Amino acid sequence: MSTHLRTPLKNARGLGSAKSGVSHWVVQRLTALALVVLGVWFTILVLNLLHADYFTARATIGQPLNAIFMTAFVVALFWHTQLGLQVVIEDYIHTRWLEVFLQIVIKFLCLFGALASIFSITHIALRP
């Protein structure tokens, strides 16, 4: 261990804060709250479709109310996932280039996952 034990605060001073920490915190809680309701709804939906055939499953997901709830669920889910994984990477990945690389990859993957899911739900709902 080096004898250089100066606090990182000294390096941070003058750089200013990123000023988006509170919004991250708030959105993580809001999506969590939404996922409490939507997650339970999704679990019940899947259990109800346990032995349904393909066409029943497709028709069920395609019903307007289910399609709307499903869209809300995937939006909240992938948003919450991105925020959560961001914190995990910030905490445990200490190699700067890898940290930045992973943050970008996670953001793109979560956005892609949400968009692909929304596209599928919409397509199913419009062409039952």
Place this chain on the structure above:
Amino acid sequence: MLQTARPLSPHLSIYRWQIQMVSSILHRATGVFLALGSILLCIGLLALDAGVESFATLQKFTGSWLGLLLLVGWTWSFCYHLLNGLRHLSLDAGWGFQISQFVCSGWIAVCSSLLLTLAIWIYVFMQGGHA
């Protein structure tokens, strides 16, 4: 970018295991595992849209032993992350900060997540299994 050589969290090697840290670590671990589960959800929706054959292929995977193992893992991860998440939200609201309350709610989250998982899978197998 490491600024100093001071030891970084998590200091797992010097801690005695206790419910406070277990509940915290499990929340993160189940969160990361559930993130992987979101891939299955996305693939499931794409397959449901693509047609009967695609969906049958997916069902073949979820019906396998590996599929069963993953589904049970995701069920428990979801139950735990949900219950401990509610615990976190109540802490954010300022409730349950006394050490005794915090320890108690941690055990409740861990134990009831296992019971809930058991209940869900008993229901599934009473309905004739997951496949």
